[in-house]
Amino acid sequence: MSLMLKMAKPLLSAVLQIAVLLMGLSWILHTGAQAMNYQWQWQRVPDYLFFFEDGRWYSAELIDGLLVTLKLTLISGIATLILALCTALLRLSDSKVGRFLSFIYIEVIRNTPLLVQIYLLYFVFGPYLGIDRFSTAVLALALFQGAYTAEVIRSGLLAVDKGQFEACRTLGLSRVNAYRYIILPQVIKKTLPSLTNEAISLVKNTSIVSVMAIFDLTTEGRNIVSDTAMPFEIWFTVAAIYLLITLSLSGLAAWLEQRTRKGH
Template sequence: MMNTLPLGVGLYLIIVGGIVWLAYSGAQQMGYNWQWYQIPKYIYTFTDDGFQLGEILKGLWVTIVLSVVSFTFATVLGLGIALLRLSGLVVGKGVAIGYLEFIRNIPLLVLLYLFYYVLGPVFGFDRWSAAVLTLGVFHSALISEIFRAGINSVDKGQWEAAASIGMSRGQAYRYIILPQSVRFMLPPLFGEFVHLIKSSAIVSVIAVAELTTIGRNIISDTYMSFEIWFTIAAVYLALTLVLSFGVSALERRFQP
């Protein structure tokens, strides 16, 4: 793990560098007028009141808040689905499997349109609510499988030990099974959080004021397509790389 991480990051940066070079070459052939000097004011400014966040950093903050709220909802829902599937009840298992198959086989964009344009007018969902529900529901299906795998990784003897001292199934989950399965679940859960952050860009199609939407709005005002998209991509890259290093550290920490 220690050796493969720098290699993977290096390969990733090489690929990104190649894409940037191709885009830059294409822009040069088009005679594009680069205006990089205007980018800093969209990141930060200094006024009489001191340091002020620019539109891009404000959009980044909305992306982070949206991702955290959606991930929290997805985690709670995913745990419920996993426990329902492992409950041993025929109806519960059927409902869980049906939910997973439906969510995993519907595109994220279609799910977003379903929550905002179809269910939104019925239940009064605004853009933010529809975005949180879409991301939470979609990723809950993936997170439920992480929980299920983590729970199944605990030795069956632990269940027998819990039953031998008179614990109910709920108590066994709370005090024995879930605490022991944490080390198996944390790394993939954090990896799924990184995935969710990247997925959050799709809510720009319903004009939630997150990072991608801010980028599109700036471009519509300035026509600086290349500069803005390069900057937005760099912000996403920096955020996900930091989190990816955290995931790798967790994997080493909890490695059996």
């Protein structure tokens, strides 16, 4: 019983702090709206999430934009992991050319803004390569996030004991099987919190591709605001949706980390 109380106290404290923060934020918004003579229209927000027509429910603009954001995140995330793993392996390889190219890629990407990279890919390289806007967005996000994720994976590879590599060679495992069954599971376990941060950053960075007229969640929110003049309600709703996605990723990562600690 005492153990349950000890566990409940931090949770209760966190809930109270969040409640106080929300109450303070609500008071600030209410006061600011009164000073601006702004009329809240929260009752109209559900119309931009779902609508009912001909006996069926349909997704509205914000949900359609959310689906585009999730699709963009998923495809970019897979491409990011592949690119990051290849880059990290090149950084640790015996090839001088491979180390040099991976170093240049990481330094160039990490030291230039994502928005500039998107413009270059969209207006310069995209038309030359003949790729559409969505593919350009995936490429831009994967290149940008891959440079950061590569360093995370490289640190995880360096943290694996060298004896593990020697044991794989002693057992006669091929290089691919050694990484697949022995090395990479340890790397993921060691770098899971950092990889989660990169995934969350990827979700947030998808909002920047709205400059390419991709109808993601941010673009749909901006279009609705321009049509309805409801900036507060729409942008708070968009922010809440992004927050829900990132909190879900954090919760999933925490669950996976707990399972790895238990040896699953």
